[in-house]
Amino acid sequence: MTEMQSSEALPLATEDKAPKPSLVRTSRLGxxxxxxxxxxxxxxxxxAVLLIxxxxxxxxxxxxxxxxxxxxxxxxxxxxxxxxxxxxxxxTPKYDVLPLFVGSLKVTLVALLFAVPLSVAAAIFVAEYAxxxxxxxxxxxxxxxxxxPSVVVGFFALVVMxxxxxxxxxxxxxLNTLVAGIGLSFAICxxxxxxxxxxxxxxxxxxxxxxxxxxxxxxxxxxxxxxxAAAPGIAAAIVLGFGRAVGETMIVILxxxxxxxxxxxxxxxxxxxxxxxxxxxxxxxxxxxHYRVLFALGAILFLITFGVNFLGERVVMxxxxxxxxxxx
Amino acid sequence: MTRTQRSHVSSSGASPPTPPRRLASLRYASRVSDxxxxxxxxxxxxxxxxxxxxIVGDVIIGGSKTLSWEFISKAPEQxxxxxxxxxxxxxxxxxxxxxxxxxxxxxxATAVYLTEYAPQSxxxxxxxxxxxxxxxxxPSIVFGLFxxxFFISTVGHAIDSxxxxxxxxxxxxxxxxxxxTLAILTLPVVxxxxxxxxxxxxxxxxxxSLAVGATKFQTVTRVVLPEALGGILTGSxxxxxxxxxxxxxxxxxxxxxxxxxxxxKLNDQFMNLGYHVYVLATQSPDVDKTKPLLYGTVLVLLTxxxxxxxxxxxxxxxxxxxxxxxx
Amino acid sequence: MIKVxxxxxxxxxxxxxxxxxxxxxxxxxxxxxxxxxxxxxDTMVILGQRWSETYMKEHAGITIQVTGGGSGTGIAALxxxxxxxxxxxxxxxxxxxxxxxxxxxxxxxxxxxxxLDALAVYVNEKNTIKEIAIPDLAKIYKGEIKNWKDVGGxxxxxxxxxxxxxxxxxxxxxxxxxxxxxxxxxxQTLAGTSAVVNAIKxxxxxxxxxxxxxxxxxxxxxxxxxxxxxxxAPSLATAQDGTYPISRFLYFYTAGExxxxxxxxxxxxxxxxxxxxxxxxxxxxxPKK
Numbered sequence: 001m002t003e004m005q006s007s008e009a010l011p012l013a014t015e016d017k018a019p020k021p022s023l024v025r026t027s028r029l030g031x032x033x034x035x036x037x038x039x040x041x042x043x044x045x046x047x048a049v050l051l052i053x054x055x056x057x058x059x060x061x062x063x064x065x066x067x068x069x070x071x072x073x074x075x076x077x078x079x080x081x082x083x084x085x086x087x088x089x090x091x092t093p094k095y096d097v098l099p100l101f102v103g104s105l106k107v108t109l110v111a112l113l114f115a116v117p118l119s120v121a122a123a124i125f126v127a128e129y130a131x132x133x134x135x136x137x138x139x140x141x142x143x144x145x146x147x148x149p150s151v152v153v154g155f156f157a158l159v160v161m162x163x164x165x166x167x168x169x170x171x172x173x174x175l176n177t178l179v180a181g182i183g184l185s186f187a188i189c190x191x192x193x194x195x196x197x198x199x200x201x202x203x204x205x206x207x208x209x210x211x212x213x214x215x216x217x218x219x220x221x222x223x224x225x226x227x228x229a230a231a232p233g234i235a236a237a238i239v240l241g242f243g244r245a246v247g248e249t250m251i252v253i254l255x256x257x258x259x260x261x262x263x264x265x266x267x268x269x270x271x272x273x274x275x276x277x278x279x280x281x282x283x284x285x286x287x288x289x290h291y292r293v294l295f296a297l298g299a300i301l302f303l304i305t306f307g308v309n310f311l312g313e314r315v316v317m318x319x320x321x322x323x324x325x326x327x328x
Numbered sequence: 329m330t331r332t333q334r335s336h337v338s339s340s341g342a343s344p345p346t347p348p349r350r351l352a353s354l355r356y357a358s359r360v361s362d363x364x365x366x367x368x369x370x371x372x373x374x375x376x377x378x379x380x381x382x383i384v385g386d387v388i389i390g391g392s393k394t395l396s397w398e399f400i401s402k403a404p405e406q407x408x409x410x411x412x413x414x415x416x417x418x419x420x421x422x423x424x425x426x427x428x429x430x431x432x433x434x435x436x437a438t439a440v441y442l443t444e445y446a447p448q449s450x451x452x453x454x455x456x457x458x459x460x461x462x463x464x465x466x467p468s469i470v471f472g473l474f475x476x477x478f479f480i481s482t483v484g485h486a487i488d489s490x491x492x493x494x495x496x497x498x499x500x501x502x503x504x505x506x507x508x509t510l511a512i513l514t515l516p517v518v519x520x521x522x523x524x525x526x527x528x529x530x531x532x533x534x535x536x537s538l539a540v541g542a543t544k545f546q547t548v549t550r551v552v553l554p555e556a557l558g559g560i561l562t563g564s565x566x567x568x569x570x571x572x573x574x575x576x577x578x579x580x581x582x583x584x585x586x587x588x589x590x591x592x593k594l595n596d597q598f599m600n601l602g603y604h605v606y607v608l609a610t611q612s613p614d615v616d617k618t619k620p621l622l623y624g625t626v627l628v629l630l631t632x633x634x635x636x637x638x639x640x641x642x643x644x645x646x647x648x649x650x651x652x653x654x655x
Numbered sequence: 656m657i658k659v660x661x662x663x664x665x666x667x668x669x670x671x672x673x674x675x676x677x678x679x680x681x682x683x684x685x686x687x688x689x690x691x692x693x694x695x696x697d698t699m700v701i702l703g704q705r706w707s708e709t710y711m712k713e714h715a716g717i718t719i720q721v722t723g724g725g726s727g728t729g730i731a732a733l734x735x736x737x738x739x740x741x742x743x744x745x746x747x748x749x750x751x752x753x754x755x756x757x758x759x760x761x762x763x764x765x766x767x768x769x770x771l772d773a774l775a776v777y778v779n780e781k782n783t784i785k786e787i788a789i790p791d792l793a794k795i796y797k798g799e800i801k802n803w804k805d806v807g808g809x810x811x812x813x814x815x816x817x818x819x820x821x822x823x824x825x826x827x828x829x830x831x832x833x834x835x836x837x838x839x840x841x842x843q844t845l846a847g848t849s850a851v852v853n854a855i856k857x858x859x860x861x862x863x864x865x866x867x868x869x870x871x872x873x874x875x876x877x878x879x880x881x882x883x884x885x886x887x888a889p890s891l892a893t894a895q896d897g898t899y900p901i902s903r904f905l906y907f908y909t910a911g912e913x914x915x916x917x918x919x920x921x922x923x924x925x926x927x928x929x930x931x932x933x934x935x936x937x938x939x940x941x942p943k944k
Contacts, residue, residue, distance in 0.1 A: 027543055034545040035445050042441035042456055044434050045519070048512045049459040055478040056470060087837050089727070089820035099840070121372030129366050130373075138373055140641045145380045147637030149573025151602045152626055155609050156383050163857060173814055174858050175843060186383070189376055219361040240465070247467025249576040250602075254609060257843035258819070269843045274469045274576070279819050279846065281473070281580055283727030285734050285754055286481070298473040305465045405708070497673060500737050585722045586704050588711055589690075594672040597720065607723070610846035618849075 052302065060296035063289075072289040078296075086260040086271070088280065088290045095293050099262040103177075103270035107252055108245040110181025110266065111188055116238055118185070119192035126193075127200035128222060139197070146190035154254035157183030162255065171267035175257035178266045183251045188241040195240055199233020200226065232319035239312030243305045249274040273297050384634075387626050394624030404586065413625050418590050419583075419598035420572055420632070426507035427514065427571045432564050434511070435518025436553075442519075443526040444548050464516035468576040475509035475581035476501075497595055504594040506582035513577055514567035521566065525559020526552060528651050558647030562640045569636035573629065575602040601629040688739070690718040691917055695729020695742035696823050697847045698866040699905050702770065702936050703742050706924055709932060717916055723847070726823025733910055734758050739917055741908040744772065744823030744866070745830075755910060762910040769924050770905040771939040773889035774828065775875035777816075777855045777863040784808035786886035788879040789900060793832050795862065798839025803860065816851045816863035817842040824848065827903050828864050867894075867937060891934075895942040905938065 062069050073095045081096035088095055122142060126135050162179045165171065171178065203226050211221040227234075257269025258279065277294050284291040402412030438456065446453035484499035498504070529552050537547040553560070575583075583603035591598040608622040693703050700723035707719035724732075729741035734755045747755075752764045776787055784807050794800040795813055804810040817838060818825040829835060845851050848865035855861040855873045867875065867889050877886035880900045893899035913921050923929050930940040 031543050031545055038437050038441045038445060039452075041434055041437035043452075045438055045456055045459045045463060045515060048515070049462055051478055052466065052470065052474045052512075055482065056473050059473075059477050083840075085837070085840060087820070089826070094837075118372050118375055121369045122376050125366075125369035125373045129369060136645075138377070140645070141380065142373070142376050143641065144634065144637055145376065147569055147573075147633045148380070148383060149575075149602055149629060149633055151573065151575045151605050152387070152630055153383065155605055155622070155626055156386060158609060160386055166857075172812060173843060174854060186379055189379070193376070217359050217362055219359065219365045222365060243465045247465070247469070249467065249469045250606065253846065254606075258845065259815075259841055259843040261840050268841075271844070274467055277469050277473065278576055278579055279844070281476070282724045283731050283820070285731045285751075285758075295473060295477065298470050301467050302470050305467060306462055309462055309465050584720060585700065586707075587720045588707065588718045589720075594669070607847075610850040 053299075056295055056302060057299045060292050060299050063292050063296055069289050069292060073293060078293070084262050086276070088293070093290070095289075097273075097293075097297065099260040100271055100273045100276050100297070102262055103256070103260070104246055104272040104274070106177050106264070106266070106270055107180045107184060107256065107272055108242060110177060111184035111245045112238070112241060114182055114185035115188045115192055115241060119189045119237070119241075120196050120234060122189075123193050123196035123200055124222065124227075127197050128218075128226070142193050143190055145186065146194075148186070149250075150187050150248060151250040151254075153183050153186045154251040157251060157255040169267065173257055173259075173267065173269045175255055175269055176267050177256065177270045180252050180255040180270070181266075183255050184245050184248055187248060187251060188244050191244050192237045192241040195237035196230070196234050199230040199237065202233065203229045229323060232316045232323065235319060236312060236316045239308060239315070243308050243312075246308070247274060247301065247305055249278050253278055273301055277301075384630065387623060387630055390619070390623035391625075391627030394620045395627060399624055400628065413601070413604060413621075413628065415587060415590055416599040416601045416604045416625065417628065419587075420601045420629075422503060422591055423507050423510065423578070423582075423598060423600060424568050424571045426503060427510040428564060428568055430508055430511035431514050431518055431567055431571075432560075435515050435563065435567075436522050436560060438515070438519045439522035439526055440548060440553075443523055444544070444552070460516045460519050463512065464520075466513075468513065468574055469579075471509050471513050471577040472580050474512075475505055475577060479505040479508055480581065500595070501580060501582040501597060502595040503582055503591050503598050506578045506598070509577045509581050510571045510574060513574065514571050517567045517570060518560075518563045521563025522556065522560050525556035525562070525647070528559065528647075529555045558643055558650075562644040562647070565636050565640035565643070569633045569640065572636070573602055573633050575600070575606055578603060601625060601632070605629060688916055689716055690720075691739040691920075692720050692722070692732075692737070693740045693742060694722045694724065694732045694738035696726040696744040696905070697723040697818075698726075698744040698772065698822075698824050699742040699770075702905070702933065702938060705932050705936055706920075706929060710920060710923060710929075714919075717920070719920065725819060726826065727820070730908065733764070733908055736910075739909065740913075740921070743906045743908055744903065745826045746904075746906065747908055759910045765909050765912050767907040767909075767913075767921055767925065768904045768941060769907050769921075770930075770933050771894050771941055772903055772905050773867040773894040773899050773939065774824065774864055774901040774903060775867045775870055775889050776878060776901075777852065777861075777865065777870070777873045778876055779855055779859045779861055780872070780874055781859045782808060782874070784876065786877040786879060788882050788884075789832060790881055792878070793834065793836075796828075796833060796838055796842065797836055798841060811860045814858055814861045815839060815842040816854050816858075816861055817844055818848070818851065818865070819844045819846060824865055828901075831901060831903075832864075867939075870937070891939050894939045902939075904941075 063073070063075060072093055078095055078097050081094045084096045084098045085094045086096055086099050087093065126139055126142075130138060157179055158175070161183060162174050165176075165179050165182070166174050169178065207225050207229055208221060211225045212218075216224070252272045253275045256271060256275065258271045258275055259269035260271040260276075261268050277297055280290065281294050284294060399412040400417065401414050403415050404413065405411035438460070442453055442456060446456075480499060480501060484505065487498040492498070533551055533555060534547055537551040538544070542550070578600060582597050583600045584597040585599075585603075585607050587597060587599055589596075605622065605625050608618055608625060693707065695703075700721060703721040707721050711717055711719060726741075726743040726745055729738060729743055730747055730751050732738040733741040734751065736759060746766065747764050755762055755764050776792060778784065782803070784803065787806060791800060791806050795806070796815060796817070798815075800806060801813055802810065803813055815838075817828075820826075829838065843854070845854060851863040851865050852871065852873060855863045875889050877888040878900055879886045884900075887893050887899045889899050889902070894902040907921055907924070909917065909921070912918075925941070933940045
């Protein structure tokens, strides 16, 4: 720090005006308390994640060891019921979760199929082609889509879109995987768009300049230089979109028809993990096998999104390293 | 690049190239592939915006007839087929208010720790960031399970046994637990926005404050935070908008279909706009008679979240413009 | 020092913001509640609401809150102790009654019949089929009959709509029509009877089931007990005298005998005043003894 003249107007903490030692001590103590308090509150986020894992997991854990639970359902039975049927309320309850997993996967893939090309293309437009004025309107408009609550999107899919889709594709079921997937894509478009757009804008202008200087046309620059450079960020966007789609509840409850059918057809109803938890948790008796299986599903869902995020980050990091390495 | 394209480039006779600030300047518009890219990407933008317009348009068309002062201020009557949705609006507001009270201080403190106090290579800070990123990705229904398993069954029951002699006062779905559940859900939003705002505060401001003898805490509270207020506000408003629209976490932690009273105590259940939409869409007795009500409720909910998002976006744009101008 | 005061202040605030007129029940004698919860069947939820609204208008000072979620939800709530009255469109099972005894300190589930409902079989108005026999209905819902032409309709695949498994309607249908066998996996589970109605309205090939009260814009098929019996359409008369084969009672369940204000409410519901409201909502009042 530069020295200040004592003849300056401001009263500064100069040598002859040093604060009393006791004041220094209290303020340092106060500082440490303040820092401690802030750190403590900041730890709530770690605490929250741990608590979620613990408390969702502990309700499900008896499935692994309790013999009382095993009378009705064993961990093995969760995937090996003949015919893969999910019928927890029955003379002989059947808890096969495979149709639920496949259902979640199908709907998510359809949503990604629609949302990713659309959002990435839109991000390219906004980041590369749009004039500044246009960008200032289009970007918030697309991000406003994120302000539509998922229950509203689900309502729209149920009441309006399902009829359109059935008329256009002649599907057997009015509420099916396709409708739910399209509805879901509404919800993940803003997420993928925002992250992809950030990634594209982060590509240094020098890359573009160098490509142009070498005589490349804008579209070639885009395809050969910019997109590969932004690829890690776009991959991150896709991973985020996947996680969001897998975890979505309201849209799928309203638009999938909720039939636990295990097949690959898009025109048939399906049932996702999230919808199952949401619909059935209300009726279970606390502590019953059904209750525990639902919590187990929740724990598995949590681990899946955790794992997907983690893997996604590793993939993105690897892509970044490859890019940096190639640039050398 | 094809041969023809290359020859076009070398014979264009254009002025010495200055690094173009955007790709598609008029000079290049003639290239077919450029035009196709431009058209396709512009089309994608239009499709997404069209999605938004279609949903909003349908809701406005369907719901504007039902919207009236009566609708907003009266309670539902005749089995949800007449009357208004005031209790749902009240419940949503109460819920998001409590949620904000919990989420904003915690989120701001977390962001402050991450930007101001955490040492550069702190592993604690890294773990906090990892956890925030993961919280952002947790499915909303899992938050509902957490609310049920932790807040209601564990904390609520503990409070009941300790302070109410085993009576079921807090060990049941209610406003308090639902808002805390939502607070955890929206925490990442607040943290990320606040961090962005804190980072935008120029270093010189902090240095100057420390130079005149302020303690770090005083610097943070009296200099940095006020400067970052725009971003903090943006984050809080986005969090409120998110919380107002979420239904899955409150399904088992407090939302109810029909309550004859307004929730005024922490352990009351509450009606909620999003939950009301869900129930009306699936369980109303007479689908045709309820449709206008359903659309009206959706319109109110959408207006609420949109207004909040719009305000947040405007504040963010203004703070960014001011930050750029200040540089 | 200040921190202690803050803590005490917060606790006091917390207590002040707590409603300690407990809305939920635990067994045993308790002060007469002026606010209680009714939870359960979606089939009955509008009925419950109408009853509560009318009752509250006539009896100031009593507040009743009504929530749906399905009969299973209501029964679970009764067992978990989070509701006072459970509305159910099916009788409680022995296992559930045992669970109640175990969890609620020996409380016995007390059943009160409150209304009558005919379980209608819904089809789209454009569907040409005239009637259905119960054995065929069962085969359709088990997935054994897949085309309308096999039961006298057009050549088109049958699209099955049903309720979630926490619904009393689901349980009743399963027990009395399917004879406890499982539904086909292809049955779309919708969240409420009105969702089923809405679905059938838009789907000519659809078939669904649900309470008679929800019948708007679709047809209820006359039902035959078997191929030889006459087809009976659901109506007040046929439900009350039992000729319509799939009619059922709607119930209130409480943990232990209802006392105080809750008893007064239940008595009112069964009385003429309460039963009059049932017809408005679309169900059938209890047959007069």
